[in-house]
Amino acid sequence: MTDQTKFLLTEKDIPKSWYNIQADLPSPMAPPLHPGTGQPIGPDDLAPLFPMELIMQEVSQEREIDIPEPVRNAYCQWRPTPLYRAHRLEKALDTPAKIYYKYEGVSPSGSHKPNTSVPQAFYNMNEGVKKLSTETGAGQWGSSLAYAAALFDLEVQVFMVKVSFQQKPYRKAMMEAYGAKCVASPSELTQAGRAILEKTPDSTGSLGIAISEAVEVAATNDDTKYALGSVLNHVLMHQTIVGQEAMRQMEMAGDYPDVIVACTGGGSNFAGIAFPFLGAKLRGGHDVRIVAVEPAACPTLTRGKFAYDYGDTAQMAPMVKMHTLGAGFIPSGFHAGGLRYHGMAPLVSHVQELGLIESHALHQLECFEAGVLFGRTESIIPAPEATHAVRGAIAEALRCKEEGKSETILFNLCGHGHFDMQAYTDYFAGKLNDQTYDESELAMALAGLPSVANAP
Amino acid sequence: MTDQTKFLLTEKDIPKSWYNIQADLPSPMAPPLHPGTGQPIGPDDLAPLFPMELIMQEVSQEREIDIPEPVRNAYCQWRPTPLYRAHRLEKALDTPAKIYYKYEGVSPSGSHKPNTSVPQAFYNMNEGVKKLSTETGAGQWGSSLAYAAALFDLEVQVFMVKVSFQQKPYRKAMMEAYGAKCVASPSELTQAGRAILEKTPDSTGSLGIAISEAVEVAATNDDTKYALGSVLNHVLMHQTIVGQEAMRQMEMAGDYPDVIVACTGGGSNFAGIAFPFLGAKLRGGHDVRIVAVEPAACPTLTRGKFAYDYGDTAQMAPMVKMHTLGAGFIPSGFHAGGLRYHGMAPLVSHVQELGLIESHALHQLECFEAGVLFGRTESIIPAPEATHAVRGAIAEALRCKEEGKSETILFNLCGHGHFDMQAYTDYFAGKLNDQTYDESELAMALAGLPSVANAP
Helix, strand or coil, X not given: CCCCCEECCCHHHCCCEEECHHHHCCCCCCCCECCCCCCECCHHHHCCCCCHHHHHHHHCCCCEEECCHHHHHHHCCCCCCCEEECHHHHHHHCCCCEEEEEECCCCCXXXXXXXXXXXXXXXXXXXXXXXXXXXXXXXXXXHHHHHHHHHCCCEEEEEEEHHHHHHCHHHHHHHHHCCCEEEEECCCCCHHHHHHHHHCCCCCCCHHHHHXXXXXXXXXXXXXXXXXXXXXXXXXXXXXXXXXXXXXXXXXCCCCCCEEEEECCCCHXXXXXXXXXXHHHHCCCCCCEEEEEEECCCCHHHHCEEEEEECCCCCCCCEEEEEECCCCCCCCCCCCHHHCCCECCHHHHHHHHCCCCEEEEECHHHHHHHHHXXXXXXXXXXXXHHHHHHHHHHHHHHHHHHHCCCCEEEEEECEECCCCHHHHHHHHCCCCCCCCCCHHHHHHHHHCCCCCCCCC | CCCCCEECCCHHHCCCEEECHHHHCCCCCCCCECCCCCCECCHHHHCXXXXXXXXXXXXXXXXXXXXXXXXXXXXXXXXXXXXXXXXXXXHHHCCCCEEEEEECCCCCCCECCHHHHHHHHHHHHHCCCCEEEEEECCCHHHHHHHHHHHHCCCEEEEEEEHHHHHHCHHHHHHHHXXXXXXXXXXXXXXXXXXXXXXXXXXXXXXXXXXXXXXXXXXXCCCCEEXXXXXXXXXXXXXXXXXXXXXXXXXXXXXXXXXXXXXXXXXXXXXXXXXXXXXXXXXXXXXXXXXXXXXXXXXXXXHHCEEEXXXXXXXXXXXXXEEEECCXXXXXXXXXXXXXXXXXXXXXXXXXXXXXXXXXXXXXXXXXXHHHHHHHHHHCCCECHHHHHHHHHHHHHHHHHHHHCCCCEXXXXXXXXXXXXXXXXXXXXXXXXXXXXXXXXXXXXXXXXXXXXXXXX
């Protein structure tokens, strides 16, 4: 064998706990506020939406939270995931940098999302819940929750952002194969959906709208709870098994990252790979640069305001302090549907405010170009979301080439593109462009930030 | 951890050689014949189509053929593949049987096909070939060759059976992402294609036609060779790494199969899992039943004639002795496009004639039903081809239940269904039916068997 390209752990090495970075931060996050009163909310306010175990995780300041045995058993199907050294990509770039990537596309639904859908389904089942409602962008989350719900015999209703519903019809088929129901959002099933459709019948939807629909279903049905695929603290924490595994695998490789790159939509993929390394740094360990990469057409971290905002369009979810483009901001229909949320996870926003991470915005075409190069060299065709991380890593590798530095770059390849091939077809046909946003629309959306929570 | 569900080997355990069952058979196969003269052909006759190393493998009687180091290195990306115990499926069936499955869908293109596309691309590159032409049914093979060709810097032209080209547009996008070219067959690119289109302009194509097109391109271009994804001896042999790994994994599980089930189109998937076990039995080892499962709409093993036939429609490829429905047989457009070849691998046909295997034909709907049950219990959505193996394994498990026997069943889950979700969508919408074939068309196709080779 020549230079090793794959670093594998065994089932015994699946982490026994999730990592909560809040325990290591120099200052605490701002609390979530009630969307009506603007007052801090407590666990009881969240009880209609989530099982108590997840609420306790949401507010926990403990460094480690045990992973229940049934969850670790389910993880075993595809975890630990491989870490690869991208020898062929390095060669194609002629860079002195070493590029590693963690690959989360080996899960049943093809992304990192089952890392949290499995525990979420488990805790709900454990507390007697029969049904879950949720939203999904590109469909990665919806199909991951559908898969996890099948494991624990729960019903699922998914509200899928309409533009993705149309772009990626086979994600719906996958959810149905797992036994879930999926409708395009805005839908006629909820008051929130009907209100939007009345005002804008041809609405292409947004994650903010889909969240409103899913929250409404949970809030108005006793046997139903709500599940979210990103943004919340407990969701980000579940993803930290990615970074924890990666730390051990980098050790196997006899290396340590100088830079970590990850794409950010709601923030869970980014937190999953980055927070365990960031935590180690905060506790006095190795230094490491951490780079968040987001789409230029929905640039929450690079252009958003750090302020309290509604999590959803209908203003039913709690207000949280985050980098936001305004809950009324409807991003254009670019192909990385999983990166199209108007806000950013409060925890990711908080670490950016603390100066612990960098962020960059990238355009769609340069990302697909990077995705194709990656497919031809490393054999895996990345999801459109993941192409942002690929591009970000390539940019770092090219900088190293320019500076003549042999740095070590680690990125998270959060999913494969098997359900996103229409995007590649459009890219090859020259039909894609670099979508952006209207400055005046952004200004208007930002003007709608809740004044009750953002008093001067 | 509860009962183990996954059995993993390390990279060191990737077999060092392919297994050639011909060394262990009680009687030799009938030789291939020249399509024009009806006389046995030698290595030189095949030289316009294949590199010499593959031709020597095709005629080899050695038990083991070394796997070159660059091929094993490429295998490392996804091999060894996991073996799973299907605890949840067993529970759903309430069967005393133990069900294991080997999962080949973890490869970059999602099926077992790269096991042979990688060595084929390697040997061609090694002998200075610049370009490969090939056919593909459902697209699994075409995308696997495209992936392998990218590894070794070869160009690829794929002829994809038109009905699959229309059913599975994203396979083409995948081939293009890897840098290959793909056209619907019959095409205007070849004399064989144009001749078919002239007679039947709305031809939906067949593997026999697509093979003719690909062979013509290789035969008429000096820098181009032909690559085949199944049927031939060397292709079947490359797949035996699947069965070899499975033998070691069953040992890890402390078990041995009483029955092995695999789906058969051209025969390479079947041979890959079954031949190492069958060889061990022939050498005096454990007894094991081996069951080939094929589609009722293209029932080569159960309804075909064991006779010399053309491998392709235009009668350019060598004649081989196999179970065939006649090279003129055009199967209906059912969804398991990878199982739609008019013939069967001569080697698989030969072992059936020797009484070493059983074969059964299954209908499309019962297979999709099994595929959905499998997805909901075991979390992987099988390719339509693979649902035949799932159904076959379930049938054995239900027999065990009826007979009160706790047998061990092993099957090969040869690929995932990510590119076949339209089939599932159609299945859920009630649009699929149990396609079959016209008896008189079959009789006519069989009447067209070459008399020069089948003298009474």
